Amino acid sequence: MTVPWRLRLNPILCTGHALCAELLPEVIVLDEWGYPILSPVPDELLSLARRAVADCPTLALAIEPAP
């Protein structure tokens, strides 16, 4: 199955709050300094991904169709 959505991170805005990784551990893992590493978003997690985008305190996350 193709994964039609992906998250995009603005690393300048991201302050490593890690909120997103708590909401969406299947897609977002943290590096050793607490900054998110993103994987493609499977369909069944789309609504959680949208919530991670909305809840990021610095508006560093966006969701967009994968190219």
Added chain:
Amino acid sequence: MTAPATAPSERRLLAGYHALGRPAGLRDHRARYGALPSLGPEPGERAGTRLIGLLDEAGLTGRGGGAFPTGRKLRSVAESGRSPVVVVNAAEGEPLSGKDRLLLAVAPHLVLDGAVLAASALRARRIAVCVHSAESAAQVESALAERGPVRSVAVRVVRVPGRYVASEETALVNHLSGREAKPAFTPPRPFERGVGGRPTLVANAETYAHIALIARYGPRWFRACGTPDAPGTALFTVSGAVLRPGVIEAPLGTSVAGLLRMAGGPAEQLQAILTGGYGGAWLPIRRARTPATPAAFAAAGAALGPGIIVALPARVCGVAESARIMRWLADETAGQCGPCTFGLPAIAEDLAALADGRAGETVWRRLHGRLSAVAGRGACRHPDGAVRFATSALRVFGPHLAAHRHPGNCPAAQGPGLLPTRGGR
């Protein structure tokens, strides 16, 4: 178009300097190259059409490090349909590069011709020439004074802070827009939304100089040297253990060994070549036959970058040199993105531990993990260059690293170090 009868072949950008033996004033420049050709646009013609066609056919790629096709870049800028800003990137942030400074010193009118051609083709009304030193700024100012005002285009010379990432294109756009000279998140890229919100063409100083010659002599002439994939000549700054360090001009595709020969040949036994600068990669000396094209260098694990070639002598410790350079790269972060701000110093520490013989298995494993975790995660490509550099150090100096298993086992590592890592500019 001016008759190409006396068009120089293998020495192009520096032909005038070598013939005259001194910097070319406007009169010298006009005598050698003739007047600036006119490439429109005519009323009703789409902006950039003719110049873009010439650049596409010539196959010119940017000489600032990324080797991006210049015609395609101009087309992206032109497609907005708005009047863009033309930026000449002559800030030359790589400590061991000297080619852009040399061009501004000896052939400033070639660079300015290219910028003026691009500006008039794209209907730009502003040109910014970005330099680092006061000396370069003065050279451009006096060349501009010789030329007099450019019709309907305002040209200004802008000094850029001496930070490595300040000459990255989005940092230049920020600087020219009155913000701090730090990289920005993209998109929007400068061609979409650049200086003051206008579409902006950012290209390297040498790239503009090639444009000036392609406009005069045409794509066929440009392709008469170099390779089909990497046509034309490029400027190379050759330093380290060679007999005549300096800036040379050579056809793309010249082998690394050939470039060293043009710089007088090795001054002593060599072990490796640093290609592309501190954001570049090491190439072992046994691969010195690699042709200097972006693709051949990449396939060999090297990086053409802005044409930096540094010959590392066998007596110097490559691991210790790399650790110092990695530290410098870490210090040059703009400190905006977590993986770059924290990852580069962490990688630098691990490399230093390796160099000092303080590294056990855990450091090794951690370093490999860090190298694969950091690349591609910054707003700009600074971390990618730094990671490529460190990765190449492990690969190329890997066999020698065995000597670093214990402190003091590599006497060469105790030396003062060869390559400059501060006050280099």
